[in-house]
Amino acid sequence: MIRKFMTGLVAVTLVFLVPAAVLQPAALASSKLWAMVGAGLLASLTQPAYSPLDRDAPPEDRGTARQLVWTVYLVMLGGVVECLVWRYPGSMAWDTLAVVAFAAAIAGALLRAWAVAELGRFFTWHVRVQSGQQVISSGPYRLMRHPSYTGAWFLYTGMLLAMHAPVAAALAGVLLLAAFVRRIRYEEGLMLQTFGAQYITYCSRVKRLVPLVW
DSSP states (O other): OHHHHHHHHHHHIIIIIHHHHHHOGGGGGOHHHHHHHHHHHHHHHTSOOOOTTOTTOOGGGTTHHHHHHHHHHHHHHHHHHIIIIISTTGGGOOOHHHHHHHHHHHHHHHHHHHHHHHHGGGOOSSSOOOTTOOOOOSGGGGTBSOHHHHHHHHHHHHHHHHTTOHHHHHHHHHHHHHHHHHHHHHHHHHHHHHHTHHHHHHHHHSBSSSTTTO
């Protein structure tokens, strides 16, 4: 837990607080900026510990964990710059869009946290199958095969929309989806190799990211 907190603290400091201090020091007094810092820390605390350098990734991960974390860092940093340079000071207002988008972000964070908790020790940062692992179809896995990715997508795009950074939000929506789809390909290939017909049956009943759609 300490490692996750420290990783999250460093990340939110570099992504949110340092740019604000340099570009718009007055934004450091904004409740919205600190709400984003809190959401970033929540995201870090409710997922497995990770390293941005990702030196311990197994071959089967194919760099997907590193791709995800750096995609998040870069699109969020781009959104903060958009918010502070092109949208400020209106970007600090809690208007209807900001409130709804931030609520969607928190809902995404909670969905991801639920998915992590449901898998327990079988939820790993890297693509791998552990000894004793089974196909889980309870909790959010009744609705989606990869609810943690759905939750993360809403978390980060929601935060960017709440900051009134629509360009970064659109970019994040596309780049994060691309990273998730690439990772899903390797995850599901490993699951099919490990569980065979059991996983095929599960896939026939449950969609990947959007219930009843895809």
